[in-house]
Amino acid sequence: MFRFFVRRVIGAAVILLIISAVTFFLFYAIPRDPARAFCGKICPPQNLILIRHNLGMDEPLFVQYWHWLVGIFTGRDLVQFGQCDAPCLGYSFATQESVFSAIIDRFPVTISVTMGAAVVFLSFGIITGMIAAWQQGRPLDKIASTTSVIGASLQIYFVGPIVVFFVVDSMGLLPRPSYIPFTEDPLGWFVHLLIPWVVLSIIFTANYTRMTRSVMVEQLAEDYVRTARAKGMSSRTVFLRFAWRGAMIPIVTIFGVDLATLFGGAIITEQTFTLHGIGELAVRAVQNTDLPMLLGVTLVGAFSIVVLNIVVDVLYAFIDPRVRLA
Amino acid sequence: MIRKVDMTFARSRATAAAVVLTVGALTLAGCAKGGGGGPTAAGGASTPAKPLENKAVGSITVGTPADSTGPATPAEGGKPGGTVNMIDRDDFSHLDPARVYLNYNATASKLFTRQLTGYRTGADGIKLVGDLATDTGTTTDGGKTWKFTLKDGLKWQDGTPITSADIKYSFERLYAPFITEGPTYIQQWLVKGDYRKAYEGPYKGKSLDAIATPDDKTIEFTLQAAHPDFNFTVAMTGYGAVPKAQDTKEKYDKKPFSSGPYQIESHVTDKSLDLVRNPNWDPKTDPIRNAYPDKWHMEFGVQSQNSTERFLADSGADKTAMTFHNAIAPERVQEVLGNAEAMKRSIQGLTPFTTFYNINTKRITNQKVREAIIKAWPSKQLQLIQGGEVNTGKIATTVMSPTVLGYESFDLYGMLTKPTGDPEAAKALLAEAGEPNPTVVYAYNQTPTQEKLTVAIKDALTKAGFKVVAKPLNPATFYDAIGPVENKFDIYWGGWAADWPTGSTAIQPLFDGRLIADNASNYSHLNVPDINSGIDAANAIPDAAEAGKAWAALDKKIMEQAAIVPEFYQTYFGLYGSGLGGVEFSAIDGEQSPTNVYIK
């Protein structure tokens, strides 16, 4: 277990290093001078030179990258912004806010939306998939299979505004989606995020219904499931304890992939519901060719996905004793 | 949109032309009287059929010491109390006055930052008055040395007095390396040569000899050359007061110390800013701000579609809400015009912002060819594509905006008589120039609206005989592409607003040939000795009205050179909640002003 973590952490660090370096060096391929963003409307040339110096942009690229990298661990004293405590990801070229605190501010929004949605669509998808598998070939199965095909073909930027229009504008059942910190008002948090969760779930549930159904059907045909039945285990036990256990592995695998999709999709989700999360930050960073923000967001995205992968691997080990973390 | 008058913020400027611009006024009667706005001015606006004319604001004057005495002119029906909500698209990018250049930031800064001088609006127009100073400063040598005296009873938010040493310090810190975003005029005027090398700022104990403080109340500036409008310059937020004892250097930008009527209670970046009263602000010292509300709650991230929706709905807390900058969303303008109730709480006015197309005089050296471009220009089509006059601005024919002191209306190329372009006249000019089919490279932001504009421009110029090469540019790097002096483009869009309402910042940065440099603001690269010396002469005229006339004459001279195709004098058209009174338009900042707002 320990060796597993050491190896994964080293692996993750290497991945993050590569991703940040690639982002960093790609950025400089864009013919744009970020120093201009820090200069007044009438910008004397000596000020541009000064700003480039303040930002450390008058140094060779790899030195700049090194400073940025070291800054994460030791903090930096940036002339343009003052002391930037570790973990220092620098300051936005466009809005001049601290990248780290911008990300910390917005992370709970993205996490709330994606994880909340994940809870909803996982439970619904798995439950409907199980019902479909249990009812194989009967009407309930057919209803679940059909609706899941419809769901999978929908897009959030299409469904989102429609749901908001009916539920919020026409019927006034729920407030307009926004983010209220869970720690301030758990109920408000829940109520304001319900629409994004449900809309995301409409799209993702389908996948899990179909998949759960098919892996359950597959598992039910496994030898060990037949053995369980031959032992006199009740159908329910066979279904929930034996077949489900095996079905969890493909579900966890797909869930890992979907979480990455969800994080990537946060850009669209947050645009659709005007939520101020990491996705919005990413869009703005790209629009503004805002290097520090871009690096920060990329790093956080990559970091989240790396962590998720480790979580998925640990889950595998919990589900299947044949998998060993080493 | 035109929130950022700042030339350096590439995104906003680059999108300024792409996105439909701020909304046009239907009558400028209100602004002509200096700011206008409010229910009365809006009432006058309900006659949209009235033809527009380019009319000068005309009444910017320098006030007397009596005008500089507080309190501010009371707003009709104004009373203290309550919380006013402000909803807008963006958070303020800077709060440290030294780093403020944008009009939007300056509007907010009015609530907690004071300068030596400022603008008082009243029935008799806009007046430059003393804000912290007892008057607008005195000079005995035509503007080379300036003396200001601080009022009695001025205090910081902690109750300590505002002294001349604080003011001197506020100017000294402008030389610190981290202060790069604000205006740089006075820094350059106070020292010889490169101001960055001449003085390093006060943080290592050195002081600036050019500013003297003979006593606690008196500040004397000694400039390297005469600047008769120096007293306008110090009205910029960028020259606002910062107390030495509270200066947190780079971090001051997050939480400035108040000299104005409010102080910052909390600020959540990109979300909200809350202001409460500064108990140590004395209205008797302040001729500019009424500061009726007890509190301000500002909310950011509200797009104009959203704010228009909320103002029209006018419910709950939005009844007592205004916006500084958000204009009515273009697609709702017609609806608002037809809504008599909403029109009563609308604000219209002419902003200091002008837009134009630079003609690169380094590449198109033949003046006749440049004249032909202006002649052929399809101004009316461009206006229509961008949503018509209501959504854009009035077709411009000069360099200076009508909001500039001394503005004179003229139309050298008949842009108003033939607003769709005059290909025949252009052809004649080209024939005269001996270049019947010159090739011009038009560079533009690659956005859907700009693509449409480009087609119209191409059509019109082609009709006149030009060969047009349209060169799409990435909006994110537009200014990086057109910045180099040796760029390969002939025509490209630009926008400008004077830093203070005299000709010097309306004209000099754009057309002084001695300032040509990579990324400098003289994008047309015009370098005419006659104009350069005319600028110096106008800058030296002590009397503001006389100087105004000189600038207007220069305006005409520049237009004769055909260095730009003027596009619009931008107008503003916005809404506010029914529960507010005293909401006015600031012709200086081109947006809604917070100084006289009260809760009904």
Added chain:
Amino acid sequence: MTTVTWDREPATPRGPGPFLSVRDLSVQFSTEDGIVHAVDRLSFDLEKGTTLGIVGESGSGKSVSNLSILGLHDKAHTKIGGEIWLEDQELVSASRSTLERLRGNRVAMIFQDPLTSLSPYHTVGRQISEVFRKHKGASKAESRARAIEMLDRVGIPQAKTRLEDYPHQFSGGMRQRVMIAMALVCDPDLLIADEPTTALDVTVQAQILDLLKDLQQDFGTSIILITHDLGVVAKTVHNVLVMYAGRAIEQGTVQQVLREPHHPYTWGLLASMPKLNSNVDLPLLPVRGTPPSLLNPPSGCPFHPRCDYRDLVGPDLCSTERPELSPADGHRDACYLTLAQKREIFNGKIKERL
């Protein structure tokens, strides 16, 4: 392959009366291609404490007929006819809960591949003890003790610690011992072993078969041993049922069927087995042709397309009329050849090859 050895006589059957009686069992699957006649009017009896070997090629219906005893067939696509009596309980028409109470308790099964047949997600201790808890209502501690006892009984060393292990931590033979322990934990009356040794090494095969025999003697369990391996049959069973195309084609004691087989298919089965002591110059004689499609079984005797002797019977009889098992008792077979012809052919042509 296990060789057929003749020197060892299975123990004499004990116990009274038929314990399990299968009558006219038919099993039909509906598939996309049509109806599969997997089992066709199969009848057999099993005495208490004896072992019945069911032999046949794959697809001959031997596994299916036994899965249907426990109702483990796919009910949605299967049609079952006939009767199965376990003492006085009819199983074909029994309710799901009745069958659930029976499975693992009175009737247990072990399968071919112990790796896939044990749950990879649960410890062997849990897999064994849960059967005991379910059927005997035992406490956790009791069932655990029982599981240890059973693991010990089937010859797994350090049963107590191995209880916490997962199937993948055992070797193939040990896994099958675990399966057997699991099957026998409730002391069943009937054990159905479906190819229990096929997936194992030859040396391990013998150990497992010995274990089954020992356990049978100790517990008095009746066993149905399904196999395609006549060597296993010879070593282990009392009675043999040879199946072909879903039908019983020969039935008798192990000596009868292996020493004097009557049916040409049985001859083929025996002749196709390699033996250590046989003459290497004589080629093996596999049954020619391919097993029949059960979607569309041949008319008459299902074996006739592959039979070398059908001309001895007469022109069309084998291909038109289905032969029934005869005589009514004892060594029975379903072939139109006369007993004399069968003896003559076997003694003359077949025996020397065995």
